[in-house]
Amino acid sequence: MILVGQYDSPFVRCVAITLHLYGMPFTRNAISVFGDAAEMASINPLVRIPSLVLDDGEVLVESGAILDYLDEGFGPARALTPRSGPERRHMLQVMAVATGSIDKAGATVYERHFHAAAAVNQEWVARLKGQLGGGLAWLEERLDGDLFFDGKISQADITTAVLLGYLRVRLPEVLAERSYPRLERHSQRCEAMEAFIAAKPSPDEMMPGSS
Numbered sequence: 001m002i003l004v005g006q007y008d009s010p011f012v013r014c015v016a017i018t019l020h021l022y023g024m025p026f027t028r029n030a031i032s033v034f035g036d037a038a039e040m041a042s043i044n045p046l047v048r049i050p051s052l053v054l055d056d057g058e059v060l061v062e063s064g065a066i067l068d069y070l071d072e073g074f075g076p077a078r079a080l081t082p083r084s085g086p087e088r089r090h091m092l093q094v095m096a097v098a099t100g101s102i103d104k105a106g107a108t109v110y111e112r113h114f115h116a117a118a119a120v121n122q123e124w125v126a127r128l129k130g131q132l133g134g135g136l137a138w139l140e141e142r143l144d145g146d147l148f149f150d151g152k153i154s155q156a157d158i159t160t161a162v163l164l165g166y167l168r169v170r171l172p173e174v175l176a177e178r179s180y181p182r183l184e185r186h187s188q189r190c191e192a193m194e195a196f197i198a199a200k201p202s203p204d205e206m207m208p209g210s211s
């Protein structure tokens, strides 16, 4: 399998960390979603990352759909997202708020990155940051322990930890303006795991303009 995308993307990291935790071998095509747009368009019609190219050439897009495929292959009983019932419902809600928060953080980063400073719509940025703050506060309140569910790593933990990792690099002010002690501790705990370390962005795989 080939994972397409760079590790400055939290969605790509989610898939990579899951592949590592499942012990599924993969290689990576670390082309840039911005710098290599033409090649990216030949893989993913939305010109987005991640994509997963299967061994028979089939291409999967959208991280949720990719994770669903990996869960099935690993075995639903052992997968990082429960198969059914309230456990699945509750976990999907945490994942929805975490991925939604990533979307809001990403939109903030893009608004600033693709406009000259004077052209940035501050009202829009304030709305995005308000939505992101709502998501973070919700996650902070739900995280009642070392990990989200049953003391064992789950997809809820991965999604939330990659959100924090993304904020630390791209929107550190959000973590400085308001404190999220549970999420911070949780992020440090997750980022210390081998699967997370293996999916850390190298300096040459950052969105243009990253410091």
Ligand SMILES: N[C@@H](CCC(=O)N[C@@H](CS)C(=O)NCC(=O)O)C(=O)O
Binding pocket: 008, 009, 010, 011, 012, 033, 047, 048, 049, 050, 061, 062, 063, 064, 106
């Ligand atoms: N819902 C999608 C979101 C993917 C996404 O937004 N990826 C970003 C990188 S984090 C991207 O490709 N951005 C480039 C663009 O949308 O133009 C998923 O989960 O796969």
